[in-house]
Amino acid sequence: MTEILKGNVVAASIKEDMTKRIAVLKEKGIVPTLGIIRLGNNAGDVSYEKSIIKACEKMDIQAKVYEKEISIDTSELVSLLEELNSDAEISGILLFRPLPKHIDEEVIRSSISPDKDVDCMHPLNLEKIFEGNMTGFAPCTPKAAMEILIHNNIQLEGSKVAVINRSMVVGKPLVMMLLEKNATVTICHSRTKDLAQITKDADIVVTALGKPKFFGEEFFSSESVVIDVGVGMTEDGKLSGDVDYDNVSEKVSMITPVPGGVGSVTTTILLNQVVQAAEK
Amino acid sequence: MTEILKGNVVAASIKEDMTKRIAVLKEKGIVPTLGIIRLGNNAGDVSYEKSIIKACEKMDIQAKVYEKEISIDTSELVSLLEELNSDAEISGILLFRPLPKHIDEEVIRSSISPDKDVDCMHPLNLEKIFEGNMTGFAPCTPKAAMEILIHNNIQLEGSKVAVINRSMVVGKPLVMMLLEKNATVTICHSRTKDLAQITKDADIVVTALGKPKFFGEEFFSSESVVIDVGVGMTEDGKLSGDVDYDNVSEKVSMITPVPGGVGSVTTTILLNQVVQAAEK
Numbered sequence: 001m002t003e004i005l006k007g008n009v010v011a012a013s014i015k016e017d018m019t020k021r022i023a024v025l026k027e028k029g030i031v032p033t034l035g036i037i038r039l040g041n042n043a044g045d046v047s048y049e050k051s052i053i054k055a056c057e058k059m060d061i062q063a064k065v066y067e068k069e070i071s072i073d074t075s076e077l078v079s080l081l082e083e084l085n086s087d088a089e090i091s092g093i094l095l096f097r098p099l100p101k102h103i104d105e106e107v108i109r110s111s112i113s114p115d116k117d118v119d120c121m122h123p124l125n126l127e128k129i130f131e132g133n134m135t136g137f138a139p140c141t142p143k144a145a146m147e148i149l150i151h152n153n154i155q156l157e158g159s160k161v162a163v164i165n166r167s168m169v170v171g172k173p174l175v176m177m178l179l180e181k182n183a184t185v186t187i188c189h190s191r192t193k194d195l196a197q198i199t200k201d202a203d204i205v206v207t208a209l210g211k212p213k214f215f216g217e218e219f220f221s222s223e224s225v226v227i228d229v230g231v232g233m234t235e236d237g238k239l240s241g242d243v244d245y246d247n248v249s250e251k252v253s254m255i256t257p258v259p260g261g262v263g264s265v266t267t268t269i270l271l272n273q274v275v276q277a278a279e280k
Numbered sequence: 281m282t283e284i285l286k287g288n289v290v291a292a293s294i295k296e297d298m299t300k301r302i303a304v305l306k307e308k309g310i311v312p313t314l315g316i317i318r319l320g321n322n323a324g325d326v327s328y329e330k331s332i333i334k335a336c337e338k339m340d341i342q343a344k345v346y347e348k349e350i351s352i353d354t355s356e357l358v359s360l361l362e363e364l365n366s367d368a369e370i371s372g373i374l375l376f377r378p379l380p381k382h383i384d385e386e387v388i389r390s391s392i393s394p395d396k397d398v399d400c401m402h403p404l405n406l407e408k409i410f411e412g413n414m415t416g417f418a419p420c421t422p423k424a425a426m427e428i429l430i431h432n433n434i435q436l437e438g439s440k441v442a443v444i445n446r447s448m449v450v451g452k453p454l455v456m457m458l459l460e461k462n463a464t465v466t467i468c469h470s471r472t473k474d475l476a477q478i479t480k481d482a483d484i485v486v487t488a489l490g491k492p493k494f495f496g497e498e499f500f501s502s503e504s505v506v507i508d509v510g511v512g513m514t515e516d517g518k519l520s521g522d523v524d525y526d527n528v529s530e531k532v533s534m535i536t537p538v539p540g541g542v543g544s545v546t547t548t549i550l551l552n553q554v555v556q557a558a559e560k
Contacts, residue, residue, distance in 0.1 A: 123404055124403055126410060126411075129410075130406060130448070131406075157471055158473045160473075172410060172456075184466065184468055184471070186464065187465050187467075189459075189462070191438050191462040
């Protein structure tokens with residue numbers, strides 16, 4: 001019988017802890033506050049923003065949106081970041097990315113205060129992750145995947161994990177988080193040969209390929225724990241993960257659904273890091 | 281017939297290129313200069329320093345040694361680094377590590393100018409490696425291992441590589457360098473189970489365990505390319521790599537000897553980065 005690893009259970013557990021910490025902050029007169037910077041009106045950004053604001057409201061976290069023209073230049077964006085860096089009321093800052101191409105992302109990433117960098121884009125925060133120092137902020141998606149594994153008491157030490165993604169927002173930080181838990185990690189990507197053999201041989205498979213239903217049952221064994229980070233739209237317009245859920249879900253040991261899996265934890269991780277920032 | 285991957289051949293090729301670049305710098309009146317900071321008289325440090333100075337002399341690179349008491353405190357060491365950072369004659373700085381325990385290594389690592397950080401200890405330089413940006417300075421040992429692979433035209437794209445080490449000076453940077461070449465990488469360590477199965481299944485195995493002769497023939501196939509980064513002393517007082525060379529060397533496809541393998545390239549990589557720093 002396959003165990004479905006639902007994100008909302010994990011998120012609820014994190015929120016329970018957060019609620020207590022937010023109450024402690026309130027007694028000190030501190031309201032955790034997230035400053036959201038959005039450039040332009042990209043539908044995805046607007047929708048993500050709405051869901052974050054809703055989540056903030058439920059947790060008594062304040063959200064302040066700074067909407068700017070998509071034509072803003074690098075120095076103007078740096079000025080805005082500096083303003084929020086020095087604004088004592090702002091605990092954490094989230095800047096929607098990808099940024100428009102005329103913006104110098106390197107300059108921007110280094111301009112956010114590392115202490116308010118709740119989405120972990122500053123090089124110094126990423127370097128901590130590289131070192132295996134997990135005391136600071138982490139990229140939210142890989143951290144969400146980790147929380148699902150940990151919450152469900154899935155054995156990591158000594159386990160073989162295949163990660164299919166090597167980006168700085170998912171794969172690479174996830175590898176460092178898994179190594180810190182003493183897993184043996186294989187990093188796979190578009191040039192990997194015999195992918196099915198590698199994933200089948202792993203105890204845990206984390207997919208973040210962005211190809212809906214790419215992973216059929218031939219990629220897994222009955223013992224596989226499958227964490228599906230991918231989100232995409234199938235040809236018939238349905239939301240799907242990287243895994244062909246209908247055909248795979250009953251043939252593996254554990255699996256996260258899409259939607260309702262990793263994605264349901266990501267925003268909670270973000271808010272948790274806002275609270276963490278406010279606690280400093 | 282096993283191919284022995286000798287380090288001196290790779291080092292010679294890098295030096296040939298360096299010689300030309302040093303001549304170009306000379307015409308501009310620039311002498312690449314390495315500032316070496318050594319705390320105390322640890323035998324290993326003194327011996328490494330001697331070999332670096334000898335190598336510098338052969339290449340017309342200047343070496344200046346700053347020998348300080350082992351009792352130096354963090355702020356005094358920061359002051360020394362700042363002095364060298366602003367000394368126009370110093371192209372690159374090498375600080376022998378590990379540092380004594382009373383020194384705050386985090387403060388020190390952030391005090392070296394990233395532009396003179398030829399041993400790649402500054403967090404911003406390490407973060408570039410994490411991102412897969414290989415245009416800056418790299419830790420010398422993993423870079424030496426990469427140069428041996430590249431010089432010998434060993435297929436990296438699509439190949440399976442097992443790296444046995446997860447430190448910030450060898451394993452983790454090496455993984456990023458291999459990923460950048462589109463290899464599929466498995467990171468192994470002391471908690472890894474079925475290590476022999478993983479290494480046997482890999483096309484390339486890089487060992488940096490520090491256990492002389494640990495890897496016997498059962499860890500390899502006749503197709504294995506073996507890069508031995510380990511250096512240690514056997515019970516009978518002989519220098520040995522992690523691999524049981526006498527028993528393995530004729531049973532694999534290619535192997536680096538110890539001594540005469542990766543270690544013979546490391547200093548050349550350091551000097552190459554001094555030249556690179558002088559070119560800026």
